[in-house]
Amino acid sequence: MEQKKNTLKAIAPLQIAFTESMTEQRMELYVEMLSDINASLLSNVVLKLLMTARKLPTIAEIREKAEQAMELINGSEKLGADEAWGVVQKKIMSVGQYSKPHFDDAVLSETVDNLGWIEICQTPIEQSATLRAQFRKAYEQCLERSKTRKQWEKVGIIPTDKKKALDGTIRLLVGNKGVV
Numbered sequence: 726m727e728q729k730k731n732t733l734k735a736i737a738p739l740q741i742a743f744t745e746s747m748t749e750q751r752m753e754l755y756v757e758m759l760s761d762i763n764a765s766l767l768s769n770v771v772l773k774l775l776m777t778a779r780k781l782p783t784i785a786e787i788r789e790k791a792e793q794a795m796e797l798i799n800g801s802e803k804l805g806a807d808e809a810w811g812v813v814q815k816k817i818m819s820v821g822q823y824s825k826p827h828f829d830d831a832v833l834s835e836t837v838d839n840l841g842w843i844e845i846c847q848t849p850i851e852q853s854a855t856l857r858a859q860f861r862k863a864y865e866q867c868l869e870r871s872k873t874r875k876q877w878e879k880v881g882i883i884p885t886d887k888k889k890a891l892d893g894t895i896r897l898l899v900g901n902k903g904v905v
Contacts, residue, residue, distance in 0.1 A: 728760050728764070729756050729757075729760050731764035732756045732759050732760045732762070732764055732767060733752070733756050734764070734768075735759075735764045735765075735767040735768040735771055736752075736755055736756065736759060736767065736771055736787075738771055738772075738775060739755075739771060739774075739775075739781060739782070740752065742775050743778075743780060743781040745780060745781040747781070754784070755784060755787075758784045758788075759784065759787060759788070759791075761879075762788070762791045766791060766794060766795065766798075767787075767791060769794065770787060770790045770791045770794055771787070773790060773794075774786070774787065774790060792875075803830070803832065803868060804830060804832075804833065806860070806861040806864045806865055807861075809830070809832075809833050809836070809860075809864050810857055810860055810861065810864075812828065812830075812833060813833070813837060813845065813860065816828070817845065817846055821846065822842065822843050822846035822847060825842060826842065831871070832864065832867045832868050832871050833864070835867045835871075836860065836863050836864045836867045839863055839867070840859065840860060840863055845860075
C-alpha cells in the first residue's frame, strides 16, 4: 500500500502539467501499472518527461524511460549497432576464427551466433560493407527480440528454449498423458 502511495506521489505532477485530464480511473491504472518501479526513480523519470514530452506520456512511455534510466544507472546501456560491430571487429583481430569469442552483451553474442563466427571472420574484405549491413539488421532484430522477451517476463510470461516450448505444446495438445 505504501508503494502505491509513493507511486501516486511520483506521478502526480503529470496531472498538473498536461492539459489532458487524468480521471480517477486513469490515475488508478497508472499507479497500478507503475507501482513496481522504484518511486524515487519514477519521480526522476516523470521530471524528465515533464521537460521533454509534449503530451501526457503513456504508461509504456514512462516504463520505457524508467528502463533507460536503470540501464544508465547500472552502466548496462545497450550498444548501438555500429558500436556492437566495432566490438566484433576487435574480437576478430584478438581472437581469430579458430577460437570462440566471449561477449559480455547477450544480444551481441546472440547476433554473432546467428551469423556464425567463422563466417564473419572469413568474409572477404570486399564484402565487409555487406556483412556490416547484415550484422546491423541482425543485431537490431536481436535487440528487439530481447526487449520483447523482457516485456513478457514483466507480466509473468517466461520464455523457454524451443525444445521445452515444443514439449509443453505437445503435452497441452495430447492432454498431458505422458506421450513425450
